[in-house]
Amino acid sequence: xxxxxxxxxxxxxxxxxxxxxxxxxxxxxxxxxxxxxxxxxxxxxxxxxxxxxxxxxxxxxxxxxxxxxxxxxxxxxxxxxxxxxxxxxxxxxxxxxxxxxxxxxxxxxxxxxxxxxxxxxxxxxxxxxxxxxxxxxxxxxxxxxxxxxxxxxxxxxxxxxxxxxxxxxxxxxxxxxxxxxxxxxxxxxxxxxxxxxxxxxxxxxxxxxxxxxxxxxxxxxxxxxxxxxxxxxxxxxxxxxxxxxxxxxxxxxxxxxxxxxxxxxxxxxxxxxxxxxxxxxxxxxxxxxxxxxxxxxxxxxxxxxxxxxxxxxxxxxxxxxxxxxxxxxxxxxxxxxxxxxxxxxxxxxxxxxxxxxxxxxxxxxxxxxxxxxxxxxxxxxxxxxxxxxxxxxxxxxxxxxxxxxxxxxxxxxxxxxxxxxxxxxxxxxxxxxxxxxxxxxxxxxxxxxxxxxxxxxxxxxxxxxxxx
Amino acid sequence: xxxxxxxxxxxxxxxxxxxxxxxxxxxxxxxxxxxxxxxxxxxxxxxxxxxxxxxxxxxxxxxxxxxxxxxxxxxxxxxxxxxxxxxxxxxxxxxxxxxxxx
Numbered sequence: 001x002x003x004x005x006x007x008x009x010x011x012x013x014x015x016x017x018x019x020x021x022x023x024x025x026x027x028x029x030x031x032x033x034x035x036x037x038x039x040x041x042x043x044x045x046x047x048x049x050x051x052x053x054x055x056x057x058x059x060x061x062x063x064x065x066x067x068x069x070x071x072x073x074x075x076x077x078x079x080x081x082x083x084x085x086x087x088x089x090x091x092x093x094x095x096x097x098x099x100x101x102x103x104x105x106x107x108x109x110x111x112x113x114x115x116x117x118x119x120x121x122x123x124x125x126x127x128x129x130x131x132x133x134x135x136x137x138x139x140x141x142x143x144x145x146x147x148x149x150x151x152x153x154x155x156x157x158x159x160x161x162x163x164x165x166x167x168x169x170x171x172x173x174x175x176x177x178x179x180x181x182x183x184x185x186x187x188x189x190x191x192x193x194x195x196x197x198x199x200x201x202x203x204x205x206x207x208x209x210x211x212x213x214x215x216x217x218x219x220x221x222x223x224x225x226x227x228x229x230x231x232x233x234x235x236x237x238x239x240x241x242x243x244x245x246x247x248x249x250x251x252x253x254x255x256x257x258x259x260x261x262x263x264x265x266x267x268x269x270x271x272x273x274x275x276x277x278x279x280x281x282x283x284x285x286x287x288x289x290x291x292x293x294x295x296x297x298x299x300x301x302x303x304x305x306x307x308x309x310x311x312x313x314x315x316x317x318x319x320x321x322x323x324x325x326x327x328x329x330x331x332x333x334x335x336x337x338x339x340x341x342x343x344x345x346x347x348x349x350x351x352x353x354x355x356x357x358x359x360x361x362x363x364x365x366x367x368x369x370x371x372x373x374x375x376x377x378x379x380x381x382x383x384x385x386x387x388x389x390x391x392x393x394x395x396x397x398x399x400x401x402x403x404x405x406x407x408x409x410x411x412x413x414x415x416x417x418x419x420x421x422x423x424x425x426x427x428x429x430x431x432x433x434x435x436x437x438x439x440x441x442x443x444x445x446x447x448x449x450x451x452x453x454x455x456x457x458x459x460x461x462x463x464x465x466x467x468x
Numbered sequence: 469x470x471x472x473x474x475x476x477x478x479x480x481x482x483x484x485x486x487x488x489x490x491x492x493x494x495x496x497x498x499x500x501x502x503x504x505x506x507x508x509x510x511x512x513x514x515x516x517x518x519x520x521x522x523x524x525x526x527x528x529x530x531x532x533x534x535x536x537x538x539x540x541x542x543x544x545x546x547x548x549x550x551x552x553x554x555x556x557x558x559x560x561x562x563x564x565x566x567x568x569x570x
Binding site for chain 1 (some may be wrong): 472473475476480487488490491493494495497498499501502504506508509511512513515516517518519521523524526528529532533535536537540541542543545546547549550552553554556557559560561562
């Protein structure tokens with residue numbers, strides 16, 4: 001009698017798995033990406049329906065109330081959160097995901113008192129540790145991105161040793177719980193240690209390492225979900241958690257590769273606070289330019305490449321930049337955007353900002369695609385980027401960023417750097433590019449500078465009219 | 469029990485491989501939507517939360533479960549909606565507006 005129901009649940013779960021996999025597959029191209037979102041939604045709906053059909057659920061009241069509140073908050077966040085706050089939003093949602101997994105794991109452990117087999121106890125222990133550390137880690141990341149917590153890495157002597165010690169205590173507690181699942185009095189200390197380690201882990205990460213850390217937290221949130229799936233014997237949780245875990249892990253590997261650093265170095269290095277700060281280095285002459293002069297350069301340019309960085313996002317200059325490039329496009333100039341994988345505060349940050357500002361995505365180019373274009377580029381405009389265009393990464397073996405793949409901006413005929421001051425970038429090292437003979441510095445706020453350029457370029461005589 | 473664990477490990481391993489293969493093909497252009505979409509998918513903890521909140525296993529289970537349902541539905545609803553909102557803004561260059569596109 002209930003057999004058809006069992007088969008229906010199996011079919012729904014299988015459909016959900018297919019939906020999740022297809023949704024990630026369709027994300028491989030902007031033209032199919034929205035279909036991917038639909039597939040994911042259908043998959044989620046199937047998974048939820050399958051779960052509700054299971055006989056174990058006797059009381060729907062609290063589920064409905066909680067789901068209603070959560071959906072309302074989620075929808076409000078999605079509708080009202082400005083696109084510029086996307087890194088914070090992503091960070092805080094990792095905290096929600098991990099919190100859900102951690103709470104369920106805790107309850108399952110407490111409910112299964114005594115009866116838990118070694119495997120389930122071990123998995124639940126790991127799941128709690130991973131889950132709780134992701135909760136506070138993500139909240140600190142959120143705080144840093146929102147500007148509540150200091151953005152720079154917070155480093156002190158003996159910190160690594162202390163962090164490792166805290167982590168070791170956490171692992172020891174997990175082992176103890178695995179060996180004796182009835183000692184539930186160890187759960188509160190485990191929760192405290194997990195929460196503490198999350199804070200310690202992220203507090204020492206500087207702003208520019210955020211892309212790696214956010215990806216890593218994404219991976220942790222997924223893995224804790226998968227671990228929960230093992231503990232309660234739910235295949236769809238294992239599958240979705242594994243997909244999420246591998247995605248976050250892969251992204252963090254990409255980010256590390258784009259900085260030529262190892263994961264260990266990011267997590268334990270405290271790059272952002274390294275003692276390399278050149279201080280008020282020797283005063284070398286730079287060429288200072290004006291918006292008017294840059295407009296004249298742009299007048300005759302055939303190819304212009306814009307290199308955006310976090311500075312553009314911080315100054316909210318993306319709309320002015322789009323105006324400028326649109327103006328140039330109308331004058332017949334070819335425009336490209338060169339986007340470094342770690343530009344900004346999360347993977348793909350610049351792309352989302354510029355796409356939202358109405359820059360067509362075929363102008364947004366990756367490092368490998370755009371680097372061959374720099375030698376034929378007439379004007380490269382660097383706006384709010386620093387370390388990712390430092391030629392020292394190519395040849396100066398002493399430089400902390402040596403070996404990092406960079407955008408070959410120095411190969412362009414002229415380079416315009418829009419910057420507030422001569423202060424060094426995140427890594428604290430001097431940027432050789434600024435002193436190259438073809439480089440001109442346009443000092444000022446990125447948004448204002450871009451606005452001035454729009455103004456000056458629009459005053460230029462139209463080349464189309466002149467020709468006709 | 470051992471069978472169930474074995475079964476789970478198979479799923480985990482295969483899903484990880486599929487994940488790596490599929491996600492490797494996502495261009496850096498779409499890395500933020502990818503993260504936001506996987507976030508929505510990780511809201512699948514909702515499944516575990518629903519089972520915990522609704523199975524009538526005591527007050528503690530219901531409270532923790534309902535909190536978890538709330539947290540994961542934020543991710544599910546918010547995650548899918550915001551991913552779609554982001555993807556909507558990705559447009560191909562139109563000849564009429566820009567006039568360039570080469």
